[in-house]
Amino acid sequence: MSARDDVFASIRAGLGVRGDEAPRRAAVEARLRDAPRGVVPARGELDLDGRVALFKAEAERVAATVVEIADARDLPAELARYLRDNNLPATVRFGADPFFDGLPFGDTALEVSRGPSEGADAVGLSRAAGAVAETGTLALLSGADNPTTLNFLPETHVVAVARGDVAGDYETLIARVRAQFGRGDMPRTLNFVTGPSRSADIEQTLVQGAHGPKRLHVVIVGASA
Amino acid sequence: MTAVPTSPAFKANASAALRDPDLQKALRFVRGNFIGKRASAVARLPEFDALRDSARAIKDHALAHLDLYLAQWEAKVVASGGTVHWARDADEARRAVLDICKAAGAKTVTKGKSMIAEEIGLNDALEAAGMTPVETDLGEYVVQVRGEAPSHIIAPAVHLTKEQVAADFRRVHAGLPADRDLGDAAKILGEARTILRGKFLAADVGITGANFLVAETGTSIIVTNEGNGDLTQTLPDVHVVLASIEKIVPTLEDAAQILRVLARSATGQDMSVYTTLSTGPRRSGDPDGPKAYHVVVLDNGRSAMLGSKFQDMLRCIRCGACMNHCPVYHAVGGHAYGWVYPGPMGAVLTPALIGIDKGGHLPNASTFCGRCQDVCPMRIPLPDMMRHWREREFERRLSPKTVRGGLALWAFFARRPALYARATDLAMRALAFAGRRKGRFSSLPLAGGWTATRDFPAPQGATFQARWRKDHG
Numbered sequence: 001m002s003a004r005d006d007v008f009a010s011i012r013a014g015l016g017v018r019g020d021e022a023p024r025r026a027a028v029e030a031r032l033r034d035a036p037r038g039v040v041p042a043r044g045e046l047d048l049d050g051r052v053a054l055f056k057a058e059a060e061r062v063a064a065t066v067v068e069i070a071d072a073r074d075l076p077a078e079l080a081r082y083l084r085d086n087n088l089p090a091t092v093r094f095g096a097d098p099f100f101d102g103l104p105f106g107d108t109a110l111e112v113s114r115g116p117s118e119g120a121d122a123v124g125l126s127r128a129a130g131a132v133a134e135t136g137t138l139a140l141l142s143g144a145d146n147p148t149t150l151n152f153l154p155e156t157h158v159v160a161v162a163r164g165d166v167a168g169d170y171e172t173l174i175a176r177v178r179a180q181f182g183r184g185d186m187p188r189t190l191n192f193v194t195g196p197s198r199s200a201d202i203e204q205t206l207v208q209g210a211h212g213p214k215r216l217h218v219v220i221v222g223a224s225a
Numbered sequence: 226m227t228a229v230p231t232s233p234a235f236k237a238n239a240s241a242a243l244r245d246p247d248l249q250k251a252l253r254f255v256r257g258n259f260i261g262k263r264a265s266a267v268a269r270l271p272e273f274d275a276l277r278d279s280a281r282a283i284k285d286h287a288l289a290h291l292d293l294y295l296a297q298w299e300a301k302v303v304a305s306g307g308t309v310h311w312a313r314d315a316d317e318a319r320r321a322v323l324d325i326c327k328a329a330g331a332k333t334v335t336k337g338k339s340m341i342a343e344e345i346g347l348n349d350a351l352e353a354a355g356m357t358p359v360e361t362d363l364g365e366y367v368v369q370v371r372g373e374a375p376s377h378i379i380a381p382a383v384h385l386t387k388e389q390v391a392a393d394f395r396r397v398h399a400g401l402p403a404d405r406d407l408g409d410a411a412k413i414l415g416e417a418r419t420i421l422r423g424k425f426l427a428a429d430v431g432i433t434g435a436n437f438l439v440a441e442t443g444t445s446i447i448v449t450n451e452g453n454g455d456l457t458q459t460l461p462d463v464h465v466v467l468a469s470i471e472k473i474v475p476t477l478e479d480a481a482q483i484l485r486v487l488a489r490s491a492t493g494q495d496m497s498v499y500t501t502l503s504t505g506p507r508r509s510g511d512p513d514g515p516k517a518y519h520v521v522v523l524d525n526g527r528s529a530m531l532g533s534k535f536q537d538m539l540r541c542i543r544c545g546a547c548m549n550h551c552p553v554y555h556a557v558g559g560h561a562y563g564w565v566y567p568g569p570m571g572a573v574l575t576p577a578l579i580g581i582d583k584g585g586h587l588p589n590a591s592t593f594c595g596r597c598q599d600v601c602p603m604r605i606p607l608p609d610m611m612r613h614w615r616e617r618e619f620e621r622r623l624s625p626k627t628v629r630g631g632l633a634l635w636a637f638f639a640r641r642p643a644l645y646a647r648a649t650d651l652a653m654r655a656l657a658f659a660g661r662r663k664g665r666f667s668s669l670p671l672a673g674g675w676t677a678t679r680d681f682p683a684p685q686g687a688t689f690q691a692r693w694r695k696d697h698g
């Protein structure tokens with residue numbers, strides 16, 4: 001017997017089943033189809049302004065910085081300000097996301113390049129597909145629009161997220177991804193990011209800035225209602 | 226062969242650990258940090274206990290339908306362009322990984338943290354095949370350069386002080402100024418970041434573990450804080466995921482339920498910094514990500530736990546809360562347990578995976594205080610299962626003679642309560658007399674295991690039973 005057959009036979013022997021029982025198959029199909037939400041914490045169940053406020057508070061708790069801007073056209077200026085205030089190089093790399101097309105980067109002194117990172121970039125800029133207020137978490141999808149390497153290689157990661165994309169909980173975000181990619185399908189990578197990288201491996205002392213970005217700056221884009 | 230156990234020598238390991246001053250200093254950080262952080266994260270989430278119930282129900286359902294969910298998961302992995310390799314045991318899992326690495330012509334193999342890799346002894350196998358495995362989680366990297374095994378499932382170097390780590394870095398990082406400052410955790414981390422950055426970029430294959438496998442989508446999920454797991458799996462051409470059969474959850478919603486209790490129980494964070502969902506290799510049009518995605522799925526004794534008294538242990542999500550709250554772990558650390566999985570979860574899992582003949586001592590490493598079960602997010606009845614192992618060990622006559630003799634003697638008296646009362650009364654008087662000066666014994670015949678590390682309080686003159694009769698009679 002192949003290893004696969006043996007493993008399945010041993011699982012079925014342990015469970016005392018054959019594998020073709022109709023009720024078991026129906027239970028599995030139902031769960032995959034209905035995808036019950038389970039227990040969703042009340043703390044994220046707020047209106048949009050409440051969700052944005054909660055996201056900001058939770059993200060700051062894990063050492064991210066957060067600003068709100070009314071208009072995407074203000075993004076280059078905000079990025080330039082952030083880098084200047086933190087004495088960081090005036091350079092940025094981002095992907096092919098049409099969200100960035102036509103933004104007035106030329107009005108700033110920023111040196112701009114586009115594409116994935118190979119490790120030499122000081123600052124990465126991404127657009128998150130959404131955010132989860134409950135824990136101050138960003139959701140980033142892989143692809144040419146927002147290459148995954150930009151999330152991890154640069155020391156500084158700046159992430160823009162549309163105000164309307166700030167969800168209260170994970171379940172809302174999962175439903176959105178499912179609607180975009182189709183049931184059962186996913187992008188190659190979905191990164192949930194909660195704060196800049198850190199390690200507590202030495203004497204359980206928390207140090208910010210491990211292998212991933214040392215700083216995470218979030219820009220929420222859109223006028224409040 | 227799996228990782229070679231020293232579990233049969235638990236008692237000797239434990240007494241050595243108790244006499245190791247560096248270890249004892251380092252273990253204070255476990256007690257000091259993990260417990261309070263978990264408590265405050267739990268206090269911030271009123272739904273925490275309801276989420277534990279939900280998480281337990283999800284895993285119970287997944288295990289009861291494990292064959293069907295695994296088949297569904299496999300079909301989705303294949304549909305997204307990935308490859309699944311089934312392994313009955315450690316040997317097959319190692320061979321599968323080696324074959325993938327050889328086919329890729331790999332020289333440098335980076336690794337995210339994976340307990341399965343420890344379980345199958347993967348690093349030794351990679352080295353023997355002429356490849357260089359590089360651990361990239363800071364704690365794993367530290368134990369790798371020391372030639373040690375991790376001593377904790379989420380904090381591999383928790384047994385070390387920063388001075389020890391600094392000394393190791395000076396020894397192995399040649400070419401750096403000898404007088405550089407490595408005086409605090411931030412400086413140590415900074416040096417590891419610089420050294421490992423080059424390895425990430427040079428790696429041919431990246432190996433990670435998996436916290437979950439999602440049947441609905443064929444997705445594997447890893448949870449990390451450092452970002453090392455993501456660099457490991459994103460930069461090389463080949464990504465290998467090492468998982469075991471019980472990591473399955475049905476849907477993304479189910480994963481979200483369990484994620485809500487995982488980090489809170491582990492490090493006291495609401496969420497770990499990076500929760501990464503990976504599905505297949507890079508898509509057409511993707512400018513980065515691995516070109517090949519393999520999952521090696523290990524059984525290694527787990528399917529045999531299904532339908533047994535130990536099935537509940539397969540709900541474990543490896544959060545480490547049970548060891549963080551265990552007085553025995555606090556006293557002896559993880560290495561004393563002698564194999565990959567320490568603490569209460571290790572005491573239950575190890576005999577199941579490597580056999581009661583090698584792991585049978587571990588279920589004795591318990592005071593039955595019950596704290597592990599109180600904090601386990603998956604509500605695993607750890608003390609009960611340790612008791613089951615003890616019973617089996619006794620039945621199999623594997624206990625050393627004194628334990629067996631002691632239990633037989635107790636059984637003799639237990640059947641003769643009057644005789645027991647008289648004998649213990651006599652013994653208590655004798656002990657009370659002998660210990661009347663200090664009120665404590667620093668050594669006692671037959672109680673060496675107790676008195677080696679703490680005093681045995683001298684009795685106050687009457688047995689419990691006699692006093693009970695007096696007070697309640």
Ligand code: SF4
Pocket residue numbers: 490540541542543544545546547548569570597600601602603604605607
């Ligand atoms: S047994 Fe429970 S507490 Fe221990 S590691 Fe597993 S899930 Fe966590």
